[in-house]
Amino acid sequence: MQVSVLASGSTGNTSLIVTKKHKILMDAGLSGKKTKDLLAQVGVDIKEIDMAFLSHDHADHSSGLGVLMRRYPQINAFANQGTWKYLIDTNKIGKLPEEQINLIEPGQTKTFEDLDITAFATSHDAAQPQYYVFSSGGKRVAFLTDTGYVSEKVEDTIKDADAYMMEFNYDPQLLRDGPYSWSLKSRILSDVGHLSNEEAGNALLDVVSSKTKHIFLAHRSQHNNTEVLAHETAEKILVDGDANLDSDVKIIDTEPDKPTDLFEV
Template structure:
């Protein structure tokens, strides 16, 4: 990458209920979205992509659930250069519940929903989502005119969210479950109801519907994320995603790449 202007470079290091973390690089920053694995595992996943964990300078946390936040405390205590960003509700819950242990106050930063922060060449916009966590939110990362919109762990996609993520160059989008597999699967009815609810997760059909409203000719990559290991499979996910090309009103370029993600298996880098 030396000598080449880097707008955004992205690898989904791990995605799914076993743990979530994503690497996002601009020319001047290397950051993580979520830290839902142990510090050791995150360091190993980064190393697989040629990145030293000591070079990570920020973590942006989407919500308090362990598969997104579990490793954050360890990283903050171990690496003093690391600044962590989350909204007030998420920090309050994590501290009161002691889920991630004692965390250095000087590394805690409040990032309220519907806010934009600028870090040199990296601009980050936050937006509220609908999930059964303290105060869930996701982010759009921008650099050099390129946009990477991230959205998982939400029961539905509101018109407000669609406005904030539309026309991105790349997406991290939840394809959590196939409706029939979930309904006929082994989970208890109470858990099925939670997943199906407005504070649960997105089905393949819901994800395609949302993407159909927001993708544009600018969109080149779509990461198919947070795929359930019990209520979905990658063939169904890809089949659903390809329906985007069949939607009359979806302005999707024919060369858009759909990329599946997996737990503990870093995706290849994409560059925007």
């Protein structure tokens, strides 16, 4: 399996997972043109994408999905019933081709040739948020952002993965001192908000193992965090702490407007 975080942050999120049989988008929160350009930067033609998995209905994760489904009929899109219902009822992403709409519910695992995908519920202020573990060729990649906390059930689902894409959204002091209204700050800090750098690091501490070789630091706030703070916190908790990690683990920073390398997992 290969993975690239194409874009990650409050302005839009999408990632690429590649197996021998499939090329998959995880979320679609950018325009079709931008998604096409980002894929090209890692050597993938958007016409090769055959599946997309949606985490939740917020625009920075879903706004580009309707365009992609209408423009590229080979893309089968997956989300749970609550997310589809919200998007269809509100017409947030336009009319969707019914034949490309597919369901995957929390707790389900679906198999597509060389790929297994397990969905799990998260805690966020969206219609029915969930994230996924992608498994292929004996390797596992866990994606988790946009959650106010990480439950034991989620930890059990994502533990011992070969790679993680994990939310390092905010530094608490920068958030408190920053420009947001108090109501928005309270929402971010709540159990249906986002993970701080320290919360994310501690959650990873409970699930990583010597198998883990790649950790993508994702969904970093451009107002309430910095790349340096997120990276230093991850290193302090994981590398300098008690994490059961090999010395060659890669902690990878992600950006809102350019992709990471396409890493072999």
